[in-house]
Structures are given as structure tokens and as C-alpha cells.
Amino acid sequence: MSSSTERSRASTPASTSENPWPVRTVARKIADWIHRLGAVWVEGQVTQISARPGTQTSFLTLRDPAADVSMTVTCPARLLRSIEPPLRDGASVVVHARPTFFLGRGTLSLRADEIRPVGIGELLARIERLRKLLAAEGLFAPERKRPLPFLPKGVGLITGRASAAEHDVLVNAQARWPAVKIRVLNTAVQGARAVPQIVRALSTLDADPDIDVIVIARGGGSVEDLLPFSDETLCRAVASAGTPVVSAIGHEPDSPLLDLVADRRCSTPTDAGKTVVPDVVEETARIHQLRDRARRALHGWVDTQCRLLDQIRSRPSLADPFGPIERRAAEIETHVERGRRAILTTLTHEQSALASARARLAALGPSATLERGYAVVQYTDDAGELRVLRSVTEVGDGAPLRVRLADGAVHAVVREPEP
Structure with a gap:
């Protein structure tokens, strides 16, 4: 900070509502601050180039391509004319300039002393x-x-x-x-x-x-x-x-x-x-193609299922569902009849054998013998049981006897047994 600036600042009292600063003072102070920044290098895109013939100063606008921010740039007309190829709107440049504040208009601009177009290689x-x-x-x-x-x-x-x-x-x-x-x-x-x-x-x-x-x-x-x-x-x-x-x-x-x-x-x-x-034409054709494929697939599936149903329907169990039952019923009736005949045959045979055994038993039994004139003599033993008399020695004189005949029984008493 220069000594003159320090003296100017010291000589200017602080602003108050009772003692405000005039516009010129505020503008001068802003200009002092801006002029202290010195020269800077700035990059941006050129727009609104104004270089009128016969003028010593050219104007252009330098814009930030990534934000809606721009600044006015002034430069000597000869500097702008010396650039080859000539600058055009949208060109990227690097500018060496000093910020300048114009007191009369209260505007800020950059005073350029060098403008370098950014080449294709750098871009x-x-x-x-x-x-x-x-x-x-x-x-x-x-x-x-x-x-x-x-x-x-x-x-x-x-x-x-x-x-x-x-x-x-x-x-x-x-x-x-x-x-x-x-x-x-x-x-x-x-x-x-x-x-x-x-x-x-x-x-x-x-x-x-x-x-x-x-x-x-x-x-x-x-x-x-x-x-x-x-x-x-x-x-x-x-x-x-x-x-x-x-x-x-x-x-x-x-x-x-x-x-x-x-x-x-x-x-x-x-x-x-x-x-x-x-493409509506391609999609329509694809829809028709898919419909045809679906139709063929459905028809094929239906045909397959119909053949499967025909095969199932042709099976004996479904073609004649009562046939096996009837055949089994006939087999059962055959076996029942065969069992009946076998049982009757067995019964007849057994009845014949029983009749033959009964005849033999009747022929060999005591009743038949009694009917031929024989008799069975029984006596009572010491225990009171009837026993068949087989010997004259088994009874004594006066012993009671029971004589069984074919049509009944008589009682007798022993008289003088004869050995």
C-alpha cells in the first residue's frame, strides 16, 4: 500500500448516516482496491467482438464456458488485428490483462495487453x-x-x-x-x-x-x-x-x-x-411372426395331447372298462362251479364210504349177530357193573343174569352151572 493511499484513507472519516460518503469517494476507493490486484492471466471464450475501423480501442466479451459469468475486455485495436487467424465468437483464448474500474460509469473491465488463442493441440x-x-x-x-x-x-x-x-x-x-x-x-x-x-x-x-x-x-x-x-x-x-x-x-x-x-x-x-x-413395420411383422409361431406351437401341442388321449383311450382298460370285470366274474363263477363240483364229488365219495362202513359195521356189529339167534349174557360184578359172561366159572349158583336178545333183554338166575 502506497503512502499516499494510506494518507487518503486516514484523511477520510468513516461513513455514517449523518456523514455519508459521496459516490466519487466510494468509486475511488473501489478503484484503489481493484487497481491493487495487478495483472492476471484469464482464460475464457470470446464473444461480441467489436473492432470498428478507425478506432484505437477494441472491445470484446470474455465468457466462462462453464458458468454464466462474463467480463468486458478492452485492448488496442492493433493487438486484435495482429492475431492470426482472426478471432471469432466461441474461440478459446488466454488473456493477460489488468482489472480496471472506470470511475465515470462505475464499470469494471479487463485491459488486455496480450491475447493468446488456445490452439487445437492445447484444446x-x-x-x-x-x-x-x-x-x-x-x-x-x-x-x-x-x-x-x-x-x-x-x-x-x-x-x-x-x-x-x-x-x-x-x-x-x-x-x-x-x-x-x-x-x-x-x-x-x-x-x-x-x-x-x-x-x-x-x-x-x-x-x-x-x-x-x-x-x-x-x-x-x-x-x-x-x-x-x-x-x-x-x-x-x-x-x-x-x-x-x-x-x-x-x-x-x-x-x-x-x-x-x-x-x-x-x-x-x-x-x-x-x-x-x-420400427412399427418391423414390430408388426415380428408380432405376426410370433403369432404364427404361437399358433403353430399351440396346434402342435394340441395334436400331441390328442394323440396322447387317443393312445390312452385305446388302452383295454379304457376301451372296454367292464370287460376285465366281466372276465374276472366269469373266472370266479368257473372257479366257484369247479369248487362246487369238487365238494359234491367229495361229499358223494365220503357218503359212499360212510354207507359202506355203516354196512360193514352193521354186518359185524352185535345187533346183526343177535338177529341171527345169538344172545349176550351179562352178569353183575362185585362193583355192580354189568359184564359179559364168558365162562361158567365167573358166576355161581343163584347169580342173577341179564340176557340181551335182538329185540330186548330178559333176566335169569343161574341153576346148577355145568362146566
Whole structure:
């Protein structure tokens, strides 16, 4: 801090409601603070270049590509004319400038004494460094990419106004599926305003519940033209979106970082129009084919089941269910009849044997002998039991006897037994 500034500050009393500072004092103090910053190197994108012939000073706006922040830059006209190739809107530059505060208008600008355009090699190197950073964070990982819906309710399209990319996406999508609903948001697709506008459009479509997939499309262009689609802010916005995003930037050789972050990369806007919706003709043919296959499969299954039923129906147990029962009943009746005949035969044989035994028994029994004139003489032993008299010595004179004849019995008394 210079001694004059210190003396000026010491001589100026603090402001109060009773003793406020005039505008010139406030402006001078702000200018003092800003002028103390010194020269700085600033990087940004050039917009609104104003270099009128015959003037000594040129004006341009230096804009931050990742935020909605810009500053006015003044420089000698000869400095701007010395740059080859000439600067144009959207060019990336590095500026060596000193912040300047104009007291009369109360505005802040950068007074540049050197402007260096950022070459293609430097741009590509920065994109490569950003690619490695995003890859290390996993933004390119295949597992985080979401599948596209088969038939989205609505498709969001972010592209330039009345551009060939918009025409290609709309024509191809509607040709494949005429009923598709596409909500188009037109934005800048190159230059300093591209990234903020695309990010806002992406946020708007992502919040729309009727949008199931978002397409970001742009036609081909130079590396500088496609720089917004390798911007870190846009890549992170696409990675954090809740709706699947399709990248259709440039042509097949073009590969901005957005292609790596998006859920699906399409080589051209035409390819994107064919990717987001199915082909109604192909799907109709596939439905007919599946119906035919289902019909043939069903007919084959029915025929197989009919043959199986015929085979089951032709089995004896089902063709004649009562036949086996009747045959078993006949067999049972046969066995019953055979058992009956065997029993009758056995009974007859046994009856004959019994009659023969009875005849023999009758012929050999005592009754038959008695009928031929014989008699059985019995006496009573000492125990009072009747016994057959076999010898005259077994009884004495006067012993009672019982004589059994064929038709009855008589009683007698022994008189003079004769040996």
C-alpha cells in the first residue's frame, strides 16, 4: 500500500448516516482496491467482438464456458488485428490483462495487453485430461449406463433451431413410429452460450414426467465447434440426469466426451432417430411372426395331447372298462362251479364210504349177530357193573343174569352151572 493511499484513507472519516460518503469517494476507493490486484492471466471464450475501423480501442466479451459469468475486455485495436487467424465468437483464448474500474460509469473491465488463442493441440490435451478425470470417477463405466425404453412415452430433443440434426431425428423417428411424441428444445450448439443453454434444456426435459429418453443432437463440425460437448459441466449434468440420454453429435469419426458419458452413443442424428423408437413395420411383422409361431406351437401341442388321449383311450382298460370285470366274474363263477363240483364229488365219495362202513359195521356189529339167534349174557360184578359172561366159572349158583336178545333183554338166575 502506497503512502499516499494510506494518507487518503486516514484523511477520510468513516461513513455514517449523518456523514455519508459521496459516490466519487466510494468509486475511488473501489478503484484503489481493484487497481491493487495487478495483472492476471484469464482464460475464457470470446464473444461480441467489436473492432470498428478507425478506432484505437477494441472491445470484446470474455465468457466462462462453464458458468454464466462474463467480463468486458478492452485492448488496442492493433493487438486484435495482429492475431492470426482472426478471432471469432466461441474461440478459446488466454488473456493477460489488468482489472480496471472506470470511475465515470462505475464499470469494471479487463485491459488486455496480450491475447493468446488456445490452439487445437492445447484444446485436445485439455479434453484428454478431462477424459481421464471423468473416467477415474467412473462416469464412463458401462454398469452405470441405463437401457433405453422399448417404446418411450415421449422423447426430448435438444438441438439447434431449424438444424439438419433436428430434421434428421424428427423425420426418422416419425417414419419408424408415427405416433411418437417429441418435445424439441432449441439451443445454441456451439459458442459460449451453448453449454448453459443445453444444461438448462436438459434439466427441463429431465423434470418432465412424460419424457422417457433425451436426445442431444448436432451435425458435424470442427473440433472448436464441438468443444461444448466435451465441457465438464455438460458431462456431469448428463451423468446426473435421471432420464436416459442419447448422444448424437457430429459424424462417425467425431467423439466428444458427451458420447462417453451418455447412456447410448449414436453415430449421427439419423441413427439417433432410428434408435430411440422401434420400427412399427418391423414390430408388426415380428408380432405376426410370433403369432404364427404361437399358433403353430399351440396346434402342435394340441395334436400331441390328442394323440396322447387317443393312445390312452385305446388302452383295454379304457376301451372296454367292464370287460376285465366281466372276465374276472366269469373266472370266479368257473372257479366257484369247479369248487362246487369238487365238494359234491367229495361229499358223494365220503357218503359212499360212510354207507359202506355203516354196512360193514352193521354186518359185524352185535345187533346183526343177535338177529341171527345169538344172545349176550351179562352178569353183575362185585362193583355192580354189568359184564359179559364168558365162562361158567365167573358166576355161581343163584347169580342173577341179564340176557340181551335182538329185540330186548330178559333176566335169569343161574341153576346148577355145568362146566
